[in-house]
Amino acid sequence: xxxxxxxxxxxxxxxxxxxxxxxxxxxxxxxxxxxxxxxxxxxxxxxxxxxxxxxxxxxxxxxxxxxxxxxxxxxxxxxxxxxxxxxxxxxxxxxxxxxxxxxxxxxxxxxxxxxxxxxxxxxxxxxxxxxxxxxxxxxxxxxxxxxxxxxxxxxxxxxxxxxxxxxxxxxxxxxxxxxxxxxxxxxxxxxxxxxxxxxxxxxxxxxxxxxxxxxxxxxxxxxxxxxxxxxxxxxxxxxxxxxxxxxxxxxxxxxxxxxxxxxxxxxxxxxxxxxxxxxxxxxxxxxxxxxxxxxxxxxxxxxxxxxxxxxxxxxxxxxxxxxxxxxxxxxxxxxxxxxxxxxxxxxxxxxxxxxxxxxxxxxxxxxxxxxxxxxxxxxxxxxxxxxxxxxxxxxxxxxxxxxxxxxxxxxxxxxxxxxxxxxxxxxxxxxxxxxxxxxxxxxxxxxxxxxxxxxxxxxxxxxxxxxxxxxxxxxxxxxxxxxxxxxxxxxxxxxxxxxxxxxxxxxxxxxxxxxxxxxxxxxxxxxxxxxxxxxxxxxxxxxxxxxxxxxxxxxxxxxxxxxxxxxxxxxxxx
Amino acid sequence: xxxxxxxxxxxxxxxxxxxxxxxxxxxxxxxxxxxxxxxxxxxxxxxxxxxxxxxxxxxxxxxxxxxxxxxxxxxxxxxxxxxxxxxxxxxxxxxxxxxxxxxxxxxxxxxxxxxxxxxxxxxxxxxxxxxxxxxxxxxxxxxxxxxxxxxxxxxxxxxxxxxxxxxxxxxxxxxxxxxxxxxxxxxxxxxxxxxxxxxxxxxxxxxxxxxxxxxxxxxxxxxxxxxxxxxxxxxxxxxxxxxxxxxxxxxxxxxxxxxxxxxxxxxxxxxxxxxxxxxxxxxxxxxxxxxxxxxxxxxxxxxxxxxxxxxxxxxxxxxxxxxxxxxx
Numbered sequence: 001x002x003x004x005x006x007x008x009x010x011x012x013x014x015x016x017x018x019x020x021x022x023x024x025x026x027x028x029x030x031x032x033x034x035x036x037x038x039x040x041x042x043x044x045x046x047x048x049x050x051x052x053x054x055x056x057x058x059x060x061x062x063x064x065x066x067x068x069x070x071x072x073x074x075x076x077x078x079x080x081x082x083x084x085x086x087x088x089x090x091x092x093x094x095x096x097x098x099x100x101x102x103x104x105x106x107x108x109x110x111x112x113x114x115x116x117x118x119x120x121x122x123x124x125x126x127x128x129x130x131x132x133x134x135x136x137x138x139x140x141x142x143x144x145x146x147x148x149x150x151x152x153x154x155x156x157x158x159x160x161x162x163x164x165x166x167x168x169x170x171x172x173x174x175x176x177x178x179x180x181x182x183x184x185x186x187x188x189x190x191x192x193x194x195x196x197x198x199x200x201x202x203x204x205x206x207x208x209x210x211x212x213x214x215x216x217x218x219x220x221x222x223x224x225x226x227x228x229x230x231x232x233x234x235x236x237x238x239x240x241x242x243x244x245x246x247x248x249x250x251x252x253x254x255x256x257x258x259x260x261x262x263x264x265x266x267x268x269x270x271x272x273x274x275x276x277x278x279x280x281x282x283x284x285x286x287x288x289x290x291x292x293x294x295x296x297x298x299x300x301x302x303x304x305x306x307x308x309x310x311x312x313x314x315x316x317x318x319x320x321x322x323x324x325x326x327x328x329x330x331x332x333x334x335x336x337x338x339x340x341x342x343x344x345x346x347x348x349x350x351x352x353x354x355x356x357x358x359x360x361x362x363x364x365x366x367x368x369x370x371x372x373x374x375x376x377x378x379x380x381x382x383x384x385x386x387x388x389x390x391x392x393x394x395x396x397x398x399x400x401x402x403x404x405x406x407x408x409x410x411x412x413x414x415x416x417x418x419x420x421x422x423x424x425x426x427x428x429x430x431x432x433x434x435x436x437x438x439x440x441x442x443x444x445x446x447x448x449x450x451x452x453x454x455x456x457x458x459x460x461x462x463x464x465x466x467x468x469x470x471x472x473x474x475x476x477x478x479x480x481x482x483x484x485x486x487x488x489x490x491x492x493x494x495x496x497x498x499x500x501x502x503x504x505x506x507x508x509x510x511x512x513x514x515x516x517x518x519x520x521x522x523x524x525x526x527x528x529x530x531x532x533x534x535x536x537x538x539x540x541x542x543x544x545x546x547x548x549x550x551x552x553x554x555x556x557x558x559x560x561x562x563x564x565x566x567x568x569x570x571x572x573x574x
Numbered sequence: 575x576x577x578x579x580x581x582x583x584x585x586x587x588x589x590x591x592x593x594x595x596x597x598x599x600x601x602x603x604x605x606x607x608x609x610x611x612x613x614x615x616x617x618x619x620x621x622x623x624x625x626x627x628x629x630x631x632x633x634x635x636x637x638x639x640x641x642x643x644x645x646x647x648x649x650x651x652x653x654x655x656x657x658x659x660x661x662x663x664x665x666x667x668x669x670x671x672x673x674x675x676x677x678x679x680x681x682x683x684x685x686x687x688x689x690x691x692x693x694x695x696x697x698x699x700x701x702x703x704x705x706x707x708x709x710x711x712x713x714x715x716x717x718x719x720x721x722x723x724x725x726x727x728x729x730x731x732x733x734x735x736x737x738x739x740x741x742x743x744x745x746x747x748x749x750x751x752x753x754x755x756x757x758x759x760x761x762x763x764x765x766x767x768x769x770x771x772x773x774x775x776x777x778x779x780x781x782x783x784x785x786x787x788x789x790x791x792x793x794x795x796x797x798x799x800x801x802x803x804x805x806x807x808x809x810x811x812x813x814x815x816x817x818x819x820x821x822x823x824x825x826x827x828x829x830x831x832x833x834x835x836x837x838x839x840x841x842x843x844x845x846x847x848x849x850x851x852x853x854x855x856x857x858x859x860x861x862x863x864x865x866x867x868x869x870x871x872x873x874x875x876x877x878x879x880x881x882x883x884x885x886x887x888x889x890x891x892x893x894x895x896x897x898x899x900x901x902x
Contacts, residue, residue: 066751066752068751074657076656076658077658078658080658083658158620158621158624159624159628160624161621161624161625161628162621163621165621217624217627217628218628220625220628220629220658221628221629221653221658223659225658226657226658226659227659227663241667241852242657242659242664242667242668242852242857243668243852243856243857243860244667244747244748244850244852245747245852266751268751270747270850271850271852272746272747272850273847273850273856274847274848274850276723276726276848277723277726277745277746277848277849277850278746280726280727280730280731280745280746281745281746281747281850283731283734283735284730284731284734284735284742284744284745285734286744286745286746286747286750304735447605447606448606448863449604449605449606449607449863449865450605450606452606453605453606456622489619490619490622
């Protein structure tokens, strides 16, 4: 008996201690807090207390309440604009905690944000931003042109390891590329090019006064990003517990010219890794927004009277990238036939339940040069078979798989990251359909880290096909993927060398006028169709579910959080 | 007994270090490294190389090993690439959550299992015994993640939506969003409500196993002569069962306790995943996927320590339940 009592006693003691420890404001954590964080947090807290006092009584009925957003993963890199590149993390920079110089409107045209205006010199080589004067960091220090200069200096410094160095391909980098004209004016030097404002939509300006003394190479491991961010955006960082939640509170001092204090008191980003659990939490009111609704879940969201399903266009496309270095895949006619032999409409209709569009080129549906029907490869197995025969692939030994004159079998392995039912099913459909035109396909799920090595390391490109998702930026530049100078680069896995394609890739980026550029974009898309670097599968639509108690929710190609400053909750439902 | 425990723990240090060393080399031999997870489209080879050198990944393997082992000696666990904070702070934030979950699951599993098993044995071959047998085998064969989802469906989604029960349980997380605004008893209640489903999910399978062991143990003891002797000298049935039967039947179950402690940790992974519980299990699994070497190593050390402690605990408990075992 003694044993039972001892064991039960010890374990319940541990449990009770655990409960109490979890409830107190994680005192265990305070001892790990970095001195940098202790200082900055104290300054933010005292400044916010003053700001809240100053704005007390200025709220209306829409102010108040907490909205909870559920995502599948933590925000890697946190609020550190120097290192973070993941989509949801960047949205928190853009719309929640930090600010970008430029924002986009619904039509994806640039509009002022941290910069109240900008001018471009007539020859397109100088870009001047005028920085808003009423924006302060959450610790009370004003945001000005020196912060912009500091940010630019660091992101163009290779030591920092900024994830999107391609932003600055046509900008003059470093100190020589910029000039601070006064505290609120900064000028950049660049080669004239299309969509030159695009980087300033994504790049969050970082606080110089806090990070100036950090060596560029150390910025990635500085506690600023995930332990004590100090932003200047509509929401102030409150708390982050790894793999669990990010808590932000309303910034009472947010620039009145941009709408002032957000309506919500608090915004919580919660990590709910399982999609079934996320749906359950949305259905039971545990979360207000669930960001990654699967196509097969949307019906349940629609069926609930409390919930609003949201469908957004996305810039991603899903594709099978062929390795044109392989003898089976070197001939564009073979690659074309593979696409002809795959019923991609059926994939969209069944696997995505219609939430997506068949892709024919890299140009995504929200892009200004996108034209439905401009180029289209239909599902036509008969044409595919003819094309394969024309290219010399015939089933010579009657085993159902085609061979060429040298006896090479038309047998292809497709590698893809494991874990996605959608991708696995798409692979099986492709496999079954291509078998009908005499092409043997093997499916090879490959662990993500290994697959990344295959994709990015020119020395280990051991694959026939790669089924992947590619995330386009607003400014579409496929040079990394398709330009022949990058064939042995990190993203040139397709191995396409086409001087014609190179010419377009180079020209499209420097023709500023859209009317002038449109015919070129059309030609470019036709050329992609001709060369067939990939089997484009589809542009998925992004799906989300939001509780109807939340008003002012706009989600579109710009992101799920684009209107978060304007979200408000029915007063009687808080 | 204290001396025995200390000797055992000291003896375990080389074992734990050995485990960590093997894991260090194995994980470094696996293809891919943490920098691949920071790679984004358009990132040039030079930038990738820069990121790798910023994180000290460009040094030769043996140098990295020496650096790591020497900093370990000073209690420094390193810096987590994926969480971008010290490993110690990641563990400090997540380990207590797992201890809470597994600790409670252990209480429920062993408490419930011991009671159920004994009850069954005392009523052997009755309909209750047969019914419980069927139920326990069923529970034992249900995968934890599926059980978790079903519990969420019934006690959270359906209870709140379709059936409109007065009480329903939260489906995920550790606390509600308005937790800070609640009174102290309210906060404890909130914690408990969030614990019910994950603890049940984690404990169910184990409880079934413990009950089976306990039933078999009690049945075996019941037939022994000392039990007959105890009855013969006129002890009450209660005293016989508690003092003479259960104590002896507990010996195999104690072994189970030592074996299950590490299993609880690994079993918690799925439960933490399904219930969005921010615990150590999830941290570990995600660290392996992201090749977060320092975190993987710290986790393996922790896991090795749990195994050592589990075994030690079982050995010590033998001495408590079985007077023939003495640890000098």
